[in-house]
Amino acid sequence: MSIETGLLAQGPIATVYAGKDPATGNDFAIKMFPSTFDRETSAWLERERKALAAVRSTRSVLQIDDVLTHPDGRSGVRRELCPGSLAGVLDSGARLGVPDVLALGAAIASALAAAHGADVLHGGVSPHNVLYRASGEFVLADFGVALRRRFPRDPMYAVEYTAPETLRDDTLSPASDLYGLGAVLYVALTGTPPFPRHTGQQPGERILQVLREPVAPIQDPAVPGELAATILRLLAKEPADRPQDVASLARLFTKLSRPGGEIVTGDSSDLPSEEEEVEVEFDDFAQVHRPAVPVHSAPAPVQVVQAPPRGGRTLIREFSGPLKTERGFPWKPVALAGGGVLAAGLAVLPLVLGPAEIGGQAVPVAAAIPSPAAASAPAPDVKLALAPPQDQSDHVQLTWTAEGELDFVVIMAGERLETKQLVAHRQRSLDVPVDPARRYCFQLRATDGRHIYTTEPVAIRGARCNP
Structure with missing residues (x-):
């Protein structure tokens, strides 16, 4: 069997090839990862594969047909070759009509219902892993948590399709x-994701949108009201507020697509024909520039997957942009860890370390980034206060107080280090690893979804912090 006869796509982690079985003439796709699957990942992946094989009759579940090991040590998976992805269609500027969106919804919902019934989560539904066959049938690929845990992705990758609870503490569940599903249907129907990126918008602002802001309603009169309302329910902030029976959703989408179910209008399908040249896209996991964290164990597939508790090995996700000193030399990042901590690019204020400590010049450790526009109503006094940091040499203990239900982020600026933003979601304390030989400044920010609250920066080890 030929495995790598042609390169299809080069993602940030995986590389996808096309192959052909000489015995049958069948085409297939091979997705190769940059390293081998360890024993725990292989066992977990095999259980997911067997569970999904039991629901093979659900055609919209794209199966993993085989697990391969390349002679150079890389591992990969083989699956059916599809002409393209929904992401490729949408990137071309196409917008699906209501009939196609209903067919899309029925296919994805049926796939999720079958997988959830077999105790397998998907873990990352987005337009990149919604593929279509030459017949035009939509299928959902890249099921399972094993490979997502083995090759964790940057939190900003597909953030507009990521559930709030996943951003907060890495929880994956049927509700996520x-x-x-709701985010995919929203972008397919409207042409824009639920929280599109705006020019000049910082990554952290988009995270705050997902965590707190409501999704703009679908106001197109051509869209059936029941369909629009269902999509908004799927995009509810709280998992309990989303539909609980995905199988009933599949039946609803099928019902709405039939005469008499509801009047369905919309443009004809924008899917490419078989003759058109289509770039094949796959759901790759964005690379995190650190060694992959091994899976804790290989338990039986479960319905909810959460980040490990404090004290265990934690899947760390971080986001920080490269910063330079005034002389143009790049600053090295500091690795951060902590139970349930998500590092993300939230808007920060400029902090300056004392000039005596850095060659006689004040060197900014973060560029000024404007905060989101303040709401018209006066902000309430939430009494946000950051206590003096407790310096423990190799880590710093931070605690704070505030009134109300808020999401928190700690801004950390270090001497000759990148500025880091640590999203603590609704915790009121954080242990932050630090270099015992460096000086640091810390600042706390919080949001209630309408306002941004900020403390004055505080320092340790004689650093001078200028807001």
């Missing part, structure tokens, strides 16, 4: 899969 349904949020992804």
